[in-house]
Amino acid sequence: MRRVLIVTGFFLMLLAGWQVATMSGRWSPVLLPPPSDVAQYLWGALRDGSLLESAEVTIKRLLVGYAIGVAIGLPLGLMTSTSPIFQGTIGTLALGLQTLPSVCWIPLALLWFGQTEEAVLFVVIMGTVWSVVIATDSGARSIPPIYSRAARTMGAEGLDKWTNVILPASLPSVVSGMKQGWAFAWRSLMAAEIYVTVLTGFGLGHLLHYGRELNAMDQVIGVMLVIVVIGLLADKILFSPWERFLHRRWGTGQL
Amino acid sequence: MMSDILDFEAALPAKLSVESVSMWFRSPRTSVHALHDITLRVAGGEFVCLVGPSGCGKTTLLDIIAGLTRPDSGRVLADDQVVDGPGRHRMVMFQEPALFPWLDVLGNVAFGLKRKPGLSRKERHQIADYHLDLVGLGRFKRAYVHELSGGMKQRVALARALAPDPRVLLMDEPFSALDALTREQLYDDIQRIWQSRRKTIVLVTHNVREAICLSDRVVLMSPSPGRIREEYKISLPRPRDINSPELATIAQKITATLKGYLPETLE
Numbered sequence: 121m122r123r124v125l126i127v128t129g130f131f132l133m134l135l136a137g138w139q140v141a142t143m144s145g146r147w148s149p150v151l152l153p154p155p156s157d158v159a160q161y162l163w164g165a166l167r168d169g170s171l172l173e174s175a176e177v178t179i180k181r182l183l184v185g186y187a188i189g190v191a192i193g194l195p196l197g198l199m200t201s202t203s204p205i206f207q208g209t210i211g212t213l214a215l216g217l218q219t220l221p222s223v224c225w226i227p228l229a230l231l232w233f234g235q236t237e238e239a240v241l242f243v244v245i246m247g248t249v250w251s252v253v254i255a256t257d258s259g260a261r262s263i264p265p266i267y268s269r270a271a272r273t274m275g276a277e278g279l280d281k282w283t284n285v286i287l288p289a290s291l292p293s294v295v296s297g298m299k300q301g302w303a304f305a306w307r308s309l310m311a312a313e314i315y316v317t318v319l320t321g322f323g324l325g326h327l328l329h330y331g332r333e334l335n336a337m338d339q340v341i342g343v344m345l346v347i348v349v350i351g352l353l354a355d356k357i358l359f360s361p362w363e364r365f366l367h368r369r370w371g372t373g374q375l
Numbered sequence: 376m377m378s379d380i381l382d383f384e385a386a387l388p389a390k391l392s393v394e395s396v397s398m399w400f401r402s403p404r405t406s407v408h409a410l411h412d413i414t415l416r417v418a419g420g421e422f423v424c425l426v427g428p429s430g431c432g433k434t435t436l437l438d439i440i441a442g443l444t445r446p447d448s449g450r451v452l453a454d455d456q457v458v459d460g461p462g463r464h465r466m467v468m469f470q471e472p473a474l475f476p477w478l479d480v481l482g483n484v485a486f487g488l489k490r491k492p493g494l495s496r497k498e499r500h501q502i503a504d505y506h507l508d509l510v511g512l513g514r515f516k517r518a519y520v521h522e523l524s525g526g527m528k529q530r531v532a533l534a535r536a537l538a539p540d541p542r543v544l545l546m547d548e549p550f551s552a553l554d555a556l557t558r559e560q561l562y563d564d565i566q567r568i569w570q571s572r573r574k575t576i577v578l579v580t581h582n583v584r585e586a587i588c589l590s591d592r593v594v595l596m597s598p599s600p601g602r603i604r605e606e607y608k609i610s611l612p613r614p615r616d617i618n619s620p621e622l623a624t625i626a627q628k629i630t631a632t633l634k635g636y637l638p639e640t641l642e
Contacts, residue, residue: 269443270473274487274539275463288477370476371521 153338158345161338170327175346178309178323185241186305189248190298196249197256197297198286207257214253222247222308226315237320240312247308252301259293260286292370295362302358306351324350388420388575389454389464389542391440396449398435398601408600409435413449415594415603419542420573424586424593426629428637432601433579437547440577441467453543463487465543466536470551472528474520480507480531481516487539506534510564526557530564537568546578550585559617562588566614583633584626588617593629597636605632 135155141147142154149157165171200211225246226239233239263286271285287294313325324343331339367373398410410432417423425433438444440451442461451458453465461467466487474483484503488494494502507513510530520528529549536544550558566589569576580586586593587609595605607629611621 264473266469266471266473267475270467270469270475271486272443272461273441273463273465273467274535275461275490276486280490285475288475291477369519369521371519 150335151337153341157338158342161336161342162345165339165342170322171343171346174322174324174327175350177321178313178325179350181237181240181244181313181321181323182305182309185244185309186248186302188241189245189305190252190301192245193249193252193297193301194256194294197253198260198282198290200253201257201260210253211257214250214257217246218250218254222304223311223315225308226312229312230316235316235318237318239316240309240318243312243316244305244308248301248305251304252297255297255300256290256294259290259297262293263289292366292372295359295366299355299359302354306354310347386464386540386542388573390419391415391417391543391575391577392452392455393436393440394450394452396436396439396446396451398432398439398444398446410439410446411600411602413601413603417575417577419575421592422569422576422590423578424590425577425579425596426581426583426586426593426633427596427601428598428633429581430601431596431598431636433596434547435601436596437467437545437577437579440543441465441545443467463491463539464541465545466539466541468529468532468536468544468546468549470548472520472525472532474528474531474535476520478520479516480512480518480520480523483520483531484516484535484538487535491539502538503534506538507531509537509568510534524557526553526561529553529561533561533564533568537572537574541574543575543577546576548580549578551580551582558585562617563614565589570613583629584617584622587611587622587625587629588615595629595633595636599638604636 138155142149142152162171196206196210196214199206200214201207222243225243229239229242233242267285267289268281271281276285309323310325310328313323314329317326317329324347328340328343328347331337331343363373393413393415396410396413397408400407400409413432413436415423425436427433435444439446440453440458442451442458442465445459453462458465475486478486481500481503484506485499488499488502504513504516507516510533512527512530512534515523515527520531523531529552532549550561553561562585569589576590578586578589583593590609593607593609594603595607596602597604607625609625611619611625615622
């Protein structure tokens, strides 16, 4: 209860500070609209359906791109962790491409796919795969070798050992890798939506972009808030249950 | 009914034979002669302890008997069959408990049973329950690994190794990380279990008194290269108390011999 009060108080103070800043008159309301304007925009966009529609388009792209990214990245990461050849080839490739900011894929995606849904997905996948590969790889490498030895003496070899020992043993790192992949997917998608105009769907990034074009600062800030909230919700819905499971079994997370 | 399953299943202890096993650890720069021409016979149901200073290759030898490591030359026979990989007739208890944190205690004990053919889920649970009771942890079968103390974890590891009814139990310093009191409790457990459910046991330790307390035969090894130097038959009556004066007298003699194997430095 006390925690809820503190958290609510913190955000109310942020809002109040914002309100005071706009009322001081030092900044033009065009550049810094008061919270009430942003709330008004959000309410209006919610009622005319444009916000929900954009959020749906964006989340759909995100989930599809992320799922493909993880489906490619997880096995690749497990492969690079076991074989020096895969590590030297795919591992090096992943390490190099992971440092490439995902916006850099946009020119290439535009030329290859044009202004299409595929271009957006391509950027999201490229932004996700490499960080998932690297996180999974380092996760599988951090498994104590004693697990594998113990499993072998009990008759678990090959596929059995992989699915019932190596994979669950690397779960903590795999989950944090997937979480990192999620963050990268989200960033890549926003970059793609801001730069690639796709006529098949109007996402949150486009709303942000047109807010800027129209000088509608209330829209820009409102959409940014929505993006933050979606990120928080995704964390709570997708990852918190896993992390709670891991903390309970591994006995971690209590300082 | 419970005891029916176990009596019926109870596997005969296997005899082991290590035949001129040698092993080198090679790195690009050096080559360490870890084991030199080791020959050792262990009778079915015998309890043998390998004792020696660190670096004498005793753990490597245990790994080779388990089938986890291949020797550079020589071979190991278990009941006249060449060991060419790990197998569930030779269970290993490691220095660390090596329990799986993603499974609860029962799941850990049942892990090896799942890989043993011909057992129904119900039978697996019965056998796992039985062995958890045997080590006094029946109440903790739904606990997670991190909730157990060090001694309890090692007990679960013992139950896990015994549950698939192996013919040989290999133990690599399983008590070295425990406090003295917990260790003494486990000595009692091991003696009791070994007498009720005969297994061939090879235990690696650097603790001479522990070796005398538990085994029929103490085999002394010396380092660089690792080889077998001497053997002592221990015929004290069981159950043995590690603090008894008779045991201490033997320990003194063996420790004196062991000290002779250490390189004489800083004298």
